Amino acid sequence: MSEPAANSVEVCIIGYGPTGATLASLLGLTGISTVVIERQAAPYDLPRAVQFDDEVMRVFQTIGLADKIALSTHVSPGMLFKDREGRLLVDWSRPMEIGPQGWHRSYRFHQPELEGILRDGISRFPNVAVRSCREFLDATQDDEGVTVRMRNLTTGELESLRCSYLVGADGARSSIREMIGTDWNDLNFNQNWLVVDVCLQRDMPELGDHSVQYCEPERPATYVRGTGQRRRWEFALLPEENPEAMAAPDAVWARLARWINPADAVLERVANYTFRAVINRQWRQGRLLIAGDAAHLTPPFMGQGLCAGIRDAANLGWKLIRVVRGQSSAALLDSYGAERIPHVTAYIAQAVRLGEVINTCALESLASAAPAPQGGLRLATIAPSLGPGLAAGWTAPAHRIAPQPTLATGLRADDAAGYGFALFARPGLPVPPAGHLTVIRDAAVQPWLDELGAEAAMIRPDRYVLGAARDHGELENLLAAIAPSSSLGAC
């Protein structure tokens, strides 16, 4: 394990939000020397994310924090879309039992609390150093690495360091994105919303556990049940309204009067945002990469912005590790954007479609959703596959997230796999020994292999399927793909 020397590290991350902290944890697990540069001393405290999904909890499991994070969450029954008369337009309820990924489908949480747990977790890794109260200024890359310059906001002094790779997890106004080139794929959503967090002073079960989208064209609004006594309302602002005036306490209480009054709750946080739907077209330039809000922005109607940033970290983390260790060429990093951009675009496009329903009540954009027995539509959670990137062996099952069954030992499959490649295999299938590969032959993985029609499937460290094998030749191909110095089946 290499401890970060004062001025030279393998990876430097700008931004200690959820994306940067998760990526730093993944690098921390494997001993890569890492420095995180962050302008602020504490997590951002304006109202932002309130829900994450099972795939994200799986990443938190990989970094050893899922059980702790789970304690501070509330399992969510999902979201209902209603019109002005209270009629159900869309029912996006989630099953309440544990799903195929080994976790619940949707968790409510408080973002500053989550970020606190992620940051505390970093102290487990001597190879990760955090330099807060530092403003990233600029970076220059050459054949050997990157020189990063920053200002120490406490002393005012200029500081610099060298790294092999620089990751911009520096949020919506990313400087690293500016360096790579801001070239948005704009899905055309641009709307000002007021976001209000309150703490209830008494139990109000009548508000409900489901989130509610009030699809009322004259003033679209959202209600979200948070953790504990926290509740969230979001209101679309009309073009003629002044966002600052709308955020004044009296104006906020006037908006909330339909549900609560000052005797019921105290205002915790109020903020204005412009919701946008954009994805940068380029996520890597040489030794510079971007992740999280630096790479994409979504309206929050699906609760997926932070989730996408955590998925970026999971996709990028193991690839960076292989490249830094010399196990793969730097070209592996091109598969990061190639895989992630179509995936995140599918989520953002769906959020825009939901925004249309919320703004107009029109359901045409959700034409593929099934009719619900009680009227309206029944919405299923989308599960896009990764874009074309890495695949080996029998490639049809590649690019999808693998399930995570609980094994006979009582361990979840990811815990058995650790942070590396795992092969789910039939009990009798001979598998030649391969370093850094965990072979899992448990009865719990057999139904999924049956479903695929495969003898084995190779699961990547980010839990996506690299490929499967129906015969010995395909198995050999899978094993060759993960060998040190292989191209990992780049396609």
Ligand SMILES: Cc1cc2nc3c(=O)[nH]c(=O)nc-3n(C[C@H](O)[C@H](O)[C@H](O)COP(=O)(O)OP(=O)(O)OC[C@H]3O[C@@H](n4cnc5c(N)ncnc54)[C@H](O)[C@@H]3O)c2cc1C
């Ligand atoms: C109203 C609202 C509701 C939302 N709801 C959800 C939800 O329910 N679920 C969900 O998944 N997502 C949701 N999101 C989105 C989610 O909050 C963001 O996607 C997430 O916080 C992005 O994380 P990040 O780490 O990529 O960026 P950030 O959290 O923005 O972190 C970037 C960090 O970089 C630092 N930084 C920037 N520039 C510099 C510099 N030059 N030098 C040093 N440091 C720098 C910043 O200080 C910051 O700490 C919501 C967002 C909003 C606004």
